[in-house]
Amino acid sequence: MATTSEKPLRKDAERNRRRILDAAAELFAERGLAVTLNDIAHHADVGVGTVYRRFPDKDLLIDALFEERVHELLDLAEQSLECQDAWQGLVEFLEGSLELQARDRGLKQLLLGTPQGCAKVGGVRERIFPIVSALLVRAREEGRVRADVEPGDLAAAQWMVGAILDYSREVRPELWRRYLHVLLRGLSAEATVHDPLPVAALGPQELDSVMSSGALARR
Amino acid sequence: MATTSEKPLRKDAERNRRRILDAAAELFAERGLAVTLNDIAHHADVGVGTVYRRFPDKDLLIDALFEERVHELLDLAEQSLECQDAWQGLVEFLEGSLELQARDRGLKQLLLGTPQGCAKVGGVRERIFPIVSALLVRAREEGRVRADVEPGDLAAAQWMVGAILDYSREVRPELWRRYLHVLLRGLSAEATVHDPLPVAALGPQELDSVMSSGALARR
DNA sequence: CGAAAGTGGATAACGACTATCGACTTCAGC
């Protein structure tokens, strides 16, 4: 079970493999997982056949690509658990996680969407959940979070902020911070007035452009 | 410019028109705007051709169907503005609006998604915005809402709770109430601890089922 | 009763994507 033994790829083949991976990373990040293998091939300056030869199944490509990125998230969770102040840790985790998602549409879809295939990635997600739950429980015990907040609420929070990401990514990539803040305030035990909301709300014309940009597809 | 004059439809034609409208209402509500005219035809026990004859363009059908429903929303907004307590009015509006959306996927998509075509519906949406903005401004003046909250935040709130709707509709249709509550608490001037969160958070097994149900499509 | 209006649903036209194949190019080792 060598980690990455297989056969030693020929030099040009290896170069193409990298090109494909790089192109895929770029396209997934900016356009989401829906990009076709054709798109990726063209973007990598490589024939479609080459892509199919190397990654017969798109899920294999996704797995290969995102394994690393997803582990970043796992590290983040573990590191946040170290934090002496559990509330602080929770905030750090959510901010970090959403920051990654803001920078990579594909990652967001992988994390919050359906797992289908992509075994490795799905597995990591399952390992993150208990860690973050522990973080939440601790923050609750420390009296920083409402007593009736539960782990499921953290998933919901990511869904909600994820929606902001989808709608506003083009117009105001940083808008999600504002609503993460609102949400955290809503979940905290004593919601103080102090710290102002980060980043301004969308103005009327920005709202229009979001609405008509078809951020949410339809038919 | 008679409102609905045209030609007086033949009796059977009129009956079919109604059937189509009814079937469309049902399917849009439970499956969203993406249902095909074929689906609608079959569900209405009518030939596909009949549907196309009556509504050459799907947008026309949507317009015809949702004009009324969207006006309900406009009424709701106006009525909420009457409320002496602006905060109360705001809550009523958001709850009412989201309740409608929870019951009708199509309506939700129409309100929060792209307007493309569907002139009438889009117009009403534009009339609602200033009303709700006024409501917000008043609630802010009354000191119930944080001073830095803006009208755009209400749109964002609907996007966020709308995401909860999309994810959890099958598993727990009422879950959105919990997160509207959290959000409102986050936006309110003094977030008191009192009133407990309505409806429980999703448990681990429910989360799994949401994740794997592919609530959010991908490829 | 007959003309006008309306109907059904097989099927053509489409568009987007997935996947294959085989003539051709490149590499690595002798």
Next chain:
DNA sequence: GCTGAAGTCGATAGTCGTTATCCACTTTCG
């Protein structure tokens, strides 16, 4: 430098789901 194994390219065939048309047939209404 030659050779054959490894690798490449991209036109194109196959699928799938949807939109839209057409016309022989049925229904309505005066």
